[in-house]
Amino acid sequence: xxxxxxxxxxxxxxxxxxxxxxxxxxxxxxxxxxxxxxxxxxxxxxxxxxxxxxxxxxxxxxxxxxxxxxxxxxxxxxxxxxxxxxxxxxxxxxxxxxxxxxxxxxxxxxxxxxxxxxxxxxxxxxxxxxxxxxxxxxxxxxxxxxxxxxxxxxxxxxxxxxxxxxxxxxxxxxxxxxxxxxxxxxxxxxxxxxxxxxxxxxxxxxxxxxxxxxxxxxxxxxxxxxxxxxxxxxxxxxxxxxxxxxxxxxxxxxxxxxxxxxxxxxxxxxxx
Amino acid sequence: xxxxxxxxxxxxxxxxxxxxxxxxxxxxxxxxxxxxxxxxxxxxxxxxxxxxxxxxxxxxxxxxxxxxxxxxxxxxxxxxxxxxxxxxxxxxxxxxxxxxxxxxxxxxxxxxxxxxxxxxxxxxxxxxxxxxxxxxxxxxxxxxxxxxxxxxxxxxxxxxxxxxxxxxxxxxxxxxxxxxxxxxxxxxxxxxxxxxxxxxxxxxxxxxxxxxxxxxxxxxxxxxxxxxxxxxxxxxxxxxxxxxxxxxxxxxxxx
Numbered sequence: 001x002x003x004x005x006x007x008x009x010x011x012x013x014x015x016x017x018x019x020x021x022x023x024x025x026x027x028x029x030x031x032x033x034x035x036x037x038x039x040x041x042x043x044x045x046x047x048x049x050x051x052x053x054x055x056x057x058x059x060x061x062x063x064x065x066x067x068x069x070x071x072x073x074x075x076x077x078x079x080x081x082x083x084x085x086x087x088x089x090x091x092x093x094x095x096x097x098x099x100x101x102x103x104x105x106x107x108x109x110x111x112x113x114x115x116x117x118x119x120x121x122x123x124x125x126x127x128x129x130x131x132x133x134x135x136x137x138x139x140x141x142x143x144x145x146x147x148x149x150x151x152x153x154x155x156x157x158x159x160x161x162x163x164x165x166x167x168x169x170x171x172x173x174x175x176x177x178x179x180x181x182x183x184x185x186x187x188x189x190x191x192x193x194x195x196x197x198x199x200x201x202x203x204x205x206x207x208x209x210x211x212x213x214x215x216x217x218x219x220x221x222x223x224x225x226x227x228x229x230x231x232x233x234x235x236x237x238x239x240x241x242x243x244x245x246x247x248x249x250x251x252x253x254x255x256x257x258x259x260x261x262x263x264x265x266x267x268x269x270x271x272x
Numbered sequence: 273x274x275x276x277x278x279x280x281x282x283x284x285x286x287x288x289x290x291x292x293x294x295x296x297x298x299x300x301x302x303x304x305x306x307x308x309x310x311x312x313x314x315x316x317x318x319x320x321x322x323x324x325x326x327x328x329x330x331x332x333x334x335x336x337x338x339x340x341x342x343x344x345x346x347x348x349x350x351x352x353x354x355x356x357x358x359x360x361x362x363x364x365x366x367x368x369x370x371x372x373x374x375x376x377x378x379x380x381x382x383x384x385x386x387x388x389x390x391x392x393x394x395x396x397x398x399x400x401x402x403x404x405x406x407x408x409x410x411x412x413x414x415x416x417x418x419x420x421x422x423x424x425x426x427x428x429x430x431x432x433x434x435x436x437x438x439x440x441x442x443x444x445x446x447x448x449x450x451x452x453x454x455x456x457x458x459x460x461x462x463x464x465x466x467x468x469x470x471x472x473x474x475x476x477x478x479x480x481x482x483x484x485x486x487x488x489x490x491x492x493x494x495x496x497x498x499x500x501x502x503x504x505x506x507x508x509x510x511x512x513x514x515x516x517x518x519x520x521x522x523x524x525x526x527x
Binding site (some may be wrong): 026028048052071072073074075077078079081082084086089090101102103104105108109111112123125126128129131132148149150155178179181182184185186192211228232234238239241245255 | 281300322323324325326335336337338339340341343344347350353354357361362390392393394397398399400401402403404405407408409415430431432433434437442446447448449462490520
C-alpha cells in the first residue's frame with residue numbers, strides 16, 4: 001500500500017545514487033518539485049529516463065545529478081534548445097552525459113514491455129535510420145509468423161518512477177486525467193514509485209475517464225500542491241508559457257544557471 | 273495584393289497541401305501553424321492529432337507546446353502516448369503527417385538529431401520524437417522547412433527519419449507502410465518526388481524566386497521539373513487568417 005510521506009522523505013528513502021529514475025508527464029503534470037528535491041539532496045550518477053526531457057531534466061543535468069539520459073525528444077517545446085542538456089553533450093559540462101535515444105513510440109513501448117514483464121516490444125520505424133547503430137537497446141528481429149523485419153526495443157524497468165497527479169484519496173489510490181502520457185506504464189514498469197499530488201480527497205467523486213493507479217501499485221505519495229509548476233495540472237492550474245520562454249535565456253549561461261540553482265533550488269526549503 | 277514574407281508563403285503553401293485531407297498528425301512549430309491554417313481555410317473539419325494523445329483538437333490560438341491545455345480541452349478524445357502511437361498512428365489511421373527538420377537530403381530523409389558527429393556534435397538537436405513513426409506510417413507526409421545549403425544537404429549528418437531512403441524501392445525494403453513524403457515545401461519553392469527515382473524535384477517556385485536562387489540554396493545537384501510552375505500568391509483571406517493565428521498566439525503568451 002502507498003505510504004504518505006513528505007516529499008523530502010520520499011526522495012530520501014526511494015531515490016538513491018546510481019538509480020535509474022523515470023520522471024514522466026507529457027508536457028502536462030511534470031514532477032518539477034520532485035526534480036528540485038533530487039537536486040537539493042545532491043543525488044549523483046542517476047540514469048534519467050523521460051520521453052521529453054524538458055526543463056526538469058535540463059535542471060537535473062545542469063546540477064550534475066545525471067550520468068546518463070534515456071529519452072526520445074530533448075527540447076524546450078515551442079521555444080528551442082535545452083541549453084544545459086546541450087552543454088553536457090557538446091562540452092561535457094558539468095560532466096559527460098551518456099545518451100540512449102529512441103523514438104517516442106520506441107521509448108513508450110519500452111515502458112509497455114517493462115509494465116508487461118516482457119523482454120521487449122516490437123515497433124517499425126527504426127529501419128534504415130542511424131538510431132540502430134547508436135543504441136544497445138534496439139535490435140532487428142524477424143516476425144516468426146510473417147517474416148517481416150521489425151525493430152525490437154528492450155523492456156525498461158526503472159528503479160523508481162516519479163509522477164505528479166491531480167488527486168490521491170485517503171487510501172492512497174491515485175487519479176490523474178487530461179493528457180496522461182506514459183505515466184501508467186512507467187509506474188507499473190518500475191520497482192518503486194513516488195507520486196506527488198495536487199490534492200488529497202476523501203473519495204473520488206465524478207466518473208469522468210481517468211487513469212487510476214490503485215494504492216498497492218504506488219510506493220509513496222507526497223502532497224505537493226503546485227508540484228508540477230511551470231507545467232500544469234488540468235483542473236488546478238495553467239501552463240506558465242512565459243516561464244518556458246524565460247528559461248531559454250536563464251539557462252544559456254552557466255553562471256546565470258548556477259545562480260538560479262542556488263537561489264531557486266538549494267536555498268528553498270524542502271517541501272515539508 | 274498585400275506584401276507577404278517568405279515564411280508566410282511557405283506556411284500557406286503547406287496549408288494548401290492539406291486541402292481535402294481528413295486527418296493530420298501535427299508537430300509543433302511551422303507544421304502546427306500550417307495545419308491550423310488549413311483547418312480554418314482549406315480543410316474544414318480536419319482532424320488534428322498531436323503526439324500528446326489529443327485527437328481532434330480544435331485550438332483557437334496556436335499552442336506553444338504539443339501538450340497545451342487547450343488541445344486537451346477541445347479534443348474529441350485524449351489517449352495515452354502508447355495508444356496514440358500503437359492504435360492510431362502505426363495502423364495508418366492518420367492520413368497526413370506534417371514534419372519539420374534541421375536537415376533534409378535529396379530523398380527527403382531527415383535529420384533532427386545532431387549537426388556534426390554523433391559522439392562529439394557541434395550542435396545537439398532534440399532528436400527523433402515522433403517523426404520516424406509519422407514518416408513511416410502515415411499514408412502520406414508533408415515536410416516544411418526553411419531552405420539553405422546548411423539545411424538542404426548532400427549527406428545528412430545523421431539519419432533520424434526515413435523519407436525515400438536511398439531511392440526507388442527503399443521504403444518497401446525497409447517495411448515502411450505509408451507512401452512517404454508527397455511534398456517538401458521551403459521558403460523558396462516546392463519539391464515533389466520524381467515518380468521513378470524518388471529524388472525531390474523542384475516543381476514550383478514561390479513568387480519572386482528564381483531557379484538559380486534555389487540551386488544556390490541546395491546542397492545537391494538540383495533536379496528541376498519540366499513543368500515548373502509558380503506558386504500562386506497568397507490570397508488576402510489566407511494572409512488575414514494566418515496573421516490572426518499568429519496574433520492570437522502572441523497575445524496568449526502574454527496572458
